[in-house]
Amino acid sequence: MKLQLSFPEERTISKSIKITGSKSETNRLLLLQALFPTIAIENLSNSDDGEVMQKGLKKTSGVVDIHHAGTAMRFLTAFFASQEDRKVVLTGSQRMQERPIKVLVEALRELGAEIQYEKNEGYPPIKIIGKKLAKNKVSLPANISSQYISALLLIAPSLANGLELELVGKITSVPYIKMTLALLEQIGVQTSFEGNQIRVYPKEKVKETTLVVESDWSSASYFYSIVALCNPGSEVQLSSYKENSLQGDSVLTELYKDFGVETIFEGNLITLRKTSENNIQFVEYDLSNAPDTAQTIAVTCLGLGMGCHLTGLHTLPIKETDRLAALKTELTKLGAEVEIDAESLTLKPSKSIVPGVSIDTYNDHRMAMAFAPLGLKRDITINDAGVVSKSYPDFWNDLEILGFKIVNV
């Protein structure tokens, strides 16, 4: 599916959108629910990644294919490895077979797990023969992906003696680790995180409890970008969000002030309002705590003619695509001057955006969604637009609600 986007001349919006639950919280809670069936969950994510996680958790044998879902791959690896009655081959899309899993596999093996690589050492697919994991201490590198750490923490309360992790190196994507620990605390599991040591205590039973997933802040990022590119006075209302979020991407409320967007919290609604034309020419952010916002922010800057220097992007090359390379290629097509290195992106302020460009999306939902707001400024085509279903299947419908004209070409 190839979609051409445009927007009426008058760039003013005043609309409400409902976004479903965070995919990160959803996939954590689904795993915890499999371990502790007394947990009920509301406002689940309707994403493909949430769906493959739900299906995967039910499998006891055979091949489990989680497609593009990084969290499902990592969380299910730990889950299956710790379940005595399960024996599966866990696999994913071609890209998933290029996303490293060695750090997690080695940590699990250290704890007593039986896991073998089916194709390439260090990468899915992997064969997992579930075992009671006997040990309760392990150290692992923390600078590649926080998902390895969250995966271990999620199974930790079900291990006889809980788990002690020693994190080696600079810890990346820290809010995602804290989210995991906070959800464990919410179901009554005791945890601690001091320096580079994390401890999770064992738990046999969880009392009946219903957890409501907050809506997805990474999905909200695209509306921040849209509002930033609109005329002052424009606003978009989103539900259901909290001022005290577990999601690190809620840092958007602060960052987008630089682009003239204010966030107003009222009950469980947020209103994003464009209050002023931006008068900043250049922004610098370290996004190591909010890596999924990098594409959105880079495109907002281009849309506003601003420059940016984004750092802390060392995890981007191993995500759904090499996001640094993909950003450079697509921003350049639009006329931008971009430089990247292993962990940063620099965009020069530019005066114009090339019209009529087709954006390639590289099987990456965030490439499609991050570039879509530019439809407010120029006709733009998004190739393979169906990729959004990985995290946000309703994305294009919601853009139509805002007034975008979307044509299947």
Ligand SMILES: O=C(O)C1=C[C@@H](OP(=O)(O)O)[C@@H](O)[C@H](O)C1
């Ligand atoms: O734990 C999670 O839910 C996630 C952690 C982050 O990954 P890394 O820790 O690999 O940066 C993030 O990019 C991903 O979208 C979701």
Ligand SMILES: C=C(OP(=O)(O)O)C(=O)O
């Ligand atoms: C990186 C992402 O997801 P995952 O790693 O779970 O595939 C994402 O949603 O941006």
